[in-house]
Amino acid sequence: xxxxxxxxxxxxxxxxxxxxxxxxxxxxxxxxxxxxxxxxxxxxxxxxxxxxxxxxxxxxxxxxxxxxxxxxxxxxxxxxxxxxxxxxxxxxxxxxxxxxxxxxxxxxxxxxxxxxxxxxxxxxxxxxxxxxxxxxxxxxxxxxxxxxxxxxxxxxxxxxxxxxxxxxxxxxxxxxxxxxxxxxxxxxxxxxxxxxxxxxxxxxxxxxxxxxxxxxxxxxxxxxxxxxxxxxxxxxxxxxxxxxxxxxxxxxxxxxxxxxxxxxxxxxxxxxxxxxxxxxxxxxxxxxxxxxxxxxxxxxxxxxxxxxxxxxxxxxxxxxxxxxxxxxxxxxxxxxxxxxxxxxxxxxxxxxxxxxxxxxxxxxxxxxxxxxxxxxxxxxxxxxxxxxxxxxxxxxxxxxxxxxxxxxxxxxxxxxxxxxxxxxxxxxxxxxxxxxxxxxxxxxxxxxxxxxxxxxxxxxxxxxxxxxxxxxxxxxxxxxxxxxxxxxxxxxxxxxxxxxxxxxxxxxxxxxxxxxxxxxxxxxxxxxxxxxxxxxxxxxxxxxxxxxxxxxxxxxxxxxxxxxxxxxxxxxxxxxxxxxxxxx
Amino acid sequence: xxxxxxxxxxxxxxxxxxxxxxxxxxxxxxxxxxxxxxxxxxxxxxxxxxxxxxxxxxxxxxxxxxxxxxxxxxxxxxxxxxxxxxxxxxxxxxxxxxxxxxxxxxxxxxxxxxxxxxxxxxxxxxxxxxxxxxxxxxxxxxxxxxxxxxxxxxxxxxxxxxxxxxxxxxxxxxxxxxxxxxxxxxxxxxxxxxxxxxxxxxxxxxxxxxxxxxxxxxxxxxxxxxxxxxxxxxxxxxxxxxxxxxxxxxxxxxxxxxxxxxxxxxxxxxxxxxxxxxxxxxxxxxxx
Numbered sequence: 061x062x063x064x065x066x067x068x069x070x071x072x073x074x075x076x077x078x079x080x081x082x083x084x085x086x087x088x089x090x091x092x093x094x095x096x097x098x099x100x101x102x103x104x105x106x107x108x109x110x111x112x113x114x115x116x117x118x119x120x121x122x123x124x125x126x127x128x129x130x131x132x133x134x135x136x137x138x139x140x141x142x143x144x145x146x147x148x149x150x151x152x153x154x155x156x157x158x159x160x161x162x163x164x165x166x167x168x169x170x171x172x173x174x175x176x177x178x179x180x181x182x183x184x185x186x187x188x189x190x191x192x193x194x195x196x197x198x199x200x201x202x203x204x205x206x207x208x209x210x211x212x213x214x215x216x217x218x219x220x221x222x223x224x225x226x227x228x229x230x231x232x233x234x235x236x237x238x239x240x241x242x243x244x245x246x247x248x249x250x251x252x253x254x255x256x257x258x259x260x261x262x263x264x265x266x267x268x269x270x271x272x273x274x275x276x277x278x279x280x281x282x283x284x285x286x287x288x289x290x291x292x293x294x295x296x297x298x299x300x301x302x303x304x305x306x307x308x309x310x311x312x313x314x315x316x317x318x319x320x321x322x323x324x325x326x327x328x329x330x331x332x333x334x335x336x337x338x339x340x341x342x343x344x345x346x347x348x349x350x351x352x353x354x355x356x357x358x359x360x361x362x363x364x365x366x367x368x369x370x371x372x373x374x375x376x377x378x379x380x381x382x383x384x385x386x387x388x389x390x391x392x393x394x395x396x397x398x399x400x401x402x403x404x405x406x407x408x409x410x411x412x413x414x415x416x417x418x419x420x421x422x423x424x425x426x427x428x429x430x431x432x433x434x435x436x437x438x439x440x441x442x443x444x445x446x447x448x449x450x451x452x453x454x455x456x457x458x459x460x461x462x463x464x465x466x467x468x469x470x471x472x473x474x475x476x477x478x479x480x481x482x483x484x485x486x487x488x489x490x491x492x493x494x495x496x497x498x499x500x501x502x503x504x505x506x507x508x509x510x511x512x513x514x515x516x517x518x519x520x521x522x523x524x525x526x527x528x529x530x531x532x533x534x535x536x537x538x539x540x541x542x543x544x545x546x547x548x549x550x551x552x553x554x555x556x557x558x559x560x561x562x563x564x565x566x567x568x569x570x571x572x573x574x575x576x577x578x579x580x581x582x583x584x585x586x587x588x589x590x591x592x593x594x595x596x597x598x599x600x601x602x603x604x605x606x607x608x609x610x611x612x613x614x615x616x617x618x619x620x621x622x623x624x625x626x627x628x629x630x631x632x633x634x635x636x637x638x639x640x641x642x643x644x
Numbered sequence: 645x646x647x648x649x650x651x652x653x654x655x656x657x658x659x660x661x662x663x664x665x666x667x668x669x670x671x672x673x674x675x676x677x678x679x680x681x682x683x684x685x686x687x688x689x690x691x692x693x694x695x696x697x698x699x700x701x702x703x704x705x706x707x708x709x710x711x712x713x714x715x716x717x718x719x720x721x722x723x724x725x726x727x728x729x730x731x732x733x734x735x736x737x738x739x740x741x742x743x744x745x746x747x748x749x750x751x752x753x754x755x756x757x758x759x760x761x762x763x764x765x766x767x768x769x770x771x772x773x774x775x776x777x778x779x780x781x782x783x784x785x786x787x788x789x790x791x792x793x794x795x796x797x798x799x800x801x802x803x804x805x806x807x808x809x810x811x812x813x814x815x816x817x818x819x820x821x822x823x824x825x826x827x828x829x830x831x832x833x834x835x836x837x838x839x840x841x842x843x844x845x846x847x848x849x850x851x852x853x854x855x856x857x858x859x860x861x862x863x864x865x866x867x868x869x870x871x872x873x874x875x876x877x878x879x880x881x882x883x884x885x886x887x888x889x890x891x892x893x894x895x896x897x898x899x900x901x902x903x904x905x906x907x908x909x910x911x912x913x914x915x916x917x918x919x920x921x922x923x924x925x926x927x928x929x930x931x932x
Contacts, residue, residue: 137805139803139805140803140804140805410807
């Protein structure tokens with residue numbers, strides 16, 4: 061039977077089932093984890109001997125820029141990113157190119173080579189959903205989904221200003237199924253709309269132009285709508301004032317807004333077995349926290365404001381973050397936060413792309429190089445790691461580089477090793493500018509994460525946070541048969557030998573997807589089908605009708621017809637709707 | 645710089661040819677789709693026999709072929725790159741990337757060279773007896789690229805989309821070159837006996853460009869640092885430069901040039917702090 065395999069004698073790390081390095085076998089039948097395989101099945105099934113190795117659920121990336129218009133803008137405006145990083149075609153795999161922004165094929169292979177099997181696109185502008193789905197569809201091996209950018213949407217801002225929460229919720233529900241997207245992304249709320257007029261927003265209670273809504277109203281409104289609808293994941297927040305000295309204050313204040321909002325994840329799915337309660341208990345998921353954590357007033361006196369935010373997060377239970385680490389080297393900065401990208405352009409003079417997405421949002425793209433010799437870049441490296449190490453509960457943290465903003469996802473092995481090895485951090489401190497040590501708290505941190513913690517930060521918690529635990533992030537019975545085997549013997553783990561860790565994380569010994577071995581030592585060996593997830597959110601027909609009357613009326617301002625707006629299912633490979641019950 | 649005198653205080657040459665083993669590549673047939681022949685370097689030939697060199701593969705369109713499909717390989721390589729001389733007997737205009745990234749040794753091309761000759765070379769020497777197609781010495785780091793004929797566009801330039809070109813080494817062109825010579829150049833030297841066309845030294849950050857003949861327009865556009873010397877007439881002078889002084893000597897690193905020059909700095913069209921130096925022959929440009 062396809063998708064049937066036994067992974068024997070490995071040391072298993074499955075935090076959702078509280079399995080911490082226990083030597084055991086994992087069995088997968090027909091793509092799903094099962095208790096055991098019968099003697100007859102064992103005779104015909106593939107077997108991986110994982111003796112002396114680390115076994116984890118397949119990697120889950122809950123925030124990465126991998127598909128859609130701005131990613132593609134990054135590819136096309138950076139030929140210099142491609143000419144040295146290229147991949148030869150084989151009998152099985154496509155050719156590809158690109159270092160910080162690889163082509164879709166290379167992207168899929170590179171993720172799988174590191175043991176990742178699930179990747180969610182961090183920002184889908186509604187008008188660009190079709191393009192995003194075309195690229196996700198063409199990305200091999202990875203199960204995917206995308207978050208819909210709604211923080212500066214004309215319709216929503218109008219409803220929120222008028223306090224029309226029911227129609228606002230109906231609009232979000234309709235948008236999710238129309239664009240086949242998964243969760244709510246909110247980028248620089250109210251500020252991106254101002255950017256259309258060459259301005260930005262700098263405080264939570266400043267109203268924006270024409271719509272006269274504030275960031276606070278948008279964050280509050282979207283969080284409430286998110287829970288009213290019972291969405292799989294929390295509101296995914298890219299806070300205001302990103303990348304400016306002093307921005308940590310507005311970030312912390314933004315996190316206070318959803319405090320007290322009761323979480324209500326309401327999905328109709330079959331849950332894989334987990335020992336931990338798999339349901340979501342966070343109301344806000346702050347992304348790339350590092351970029352939102354600068355203290356100080358200028359780039360000359362800036363310092364880390366991470367600790368101030370982590371102190372708050374350590375004392376509250378409604379926040380989960382991803383780090384947005386910067387592992388040094390080449391990056392392509394791309395975000396829906398147009399004004400933030402313009403500021404980087406003003407700083408660097410690099411080539412810069414900016415887009416206004418009609419009535420919905422915007423985006424900007426710019427190449428960037430993080431240098432160890434640069435004081436601010438060195439500080440950013442330290443701050444990214446502070447985000448992961450100063451929050452005590454690993455279930456509140458997720459490891460990312462906001463790929464390719466802080467650096468490409470292929471640098472994850474470095475980040476994983478930095479958080480596991482103080483020796484590796486010391487090595488980097490010795491190579492980079494002293495601001496890393498002088499202006500952050502990282503130098504005084506001797507915490508080293510265990511493999512169990514790492515499994516939380518790179519699979520269990522991303523899956524739990526975005527509501528994919530019903531099939532991802534664990535090895536419980538009923539979970540998808542996605543497994544990573546790293547060539548690390550936990551019995552002989554030596555955090556000081558960081559070279560060995562880097563090697564092991566760069567190329568997983570085996571990557572198993574749906575019970576099929578897809579990569580061995582970084583080499584792609586098979587290409588099973590993949591899935592795209594989206595939220596099919598149900599609301600009352602009557603309410604949807606009322607809301608649609610408004611939408612149709614305003615649709616004349618769009619440059620396309622209403623009938624051409626939705627993304628049909630045929631744009632998705634194995635479309636997998638998740639039934640979200642909303643108010644039914 | 646018709647009256648200028650060029651003094652090389654230092655010349656980089658590898659070991660003399662006498663101490664080298666020689667590999668001769670004799671073209672067998674006319675080539676239709678251009679070859680991607682970045683394997684033709686002393687580094688990848690070193691330690692190999694003629695038969696082994698013939699087995700190295702080159703891309704042509706979507707396929708790879710052994711080098712021996714296109715060349716008769718005679719002789720053998722030295723034990724290291726520095727001890728290897730590669731001689732291409734004939735025209736190589738349809739062969740790209742000869743000497744790409746080479747670190748030592750020597751290549752002599754007895755005809756013309758295709759695009760990207762000496763791209764990213766780190767050391768050693770390449771002599772092209774004929775012309776060189778575009779992108780010669782792109783992003784070069786060290787060594788000597790000597791072109792006895794003319795060169796195409798983008799000599800010593802940055803790759804498309806990149807801001808930093810040649811960082812070190814020397815390119816000598818006995819004939820003329822076309823557009824964007826030394827684009828984004830950070831260091832090293834480019835010496836042109838003949839003329840250049842548009843945008844010579846565009847976005848230059850460092851290093852030295854000397855053109856004995858004429859330049860068309862856009863000389864030093866957006867340059868932030870480095871030195872350009874133009875010995876002939878500049879058809880249309882860049883607007884972002886300011887006159888500084890009269891000079892009878894230009895010194896840049898190990899090189900000294902004697903002649904009568906007007907010195908300008910710029911390009912202030914982009915940055916107020918630009919530090920590019922542009923020397924122009926007084927005699928050839930009386931109106932400046």
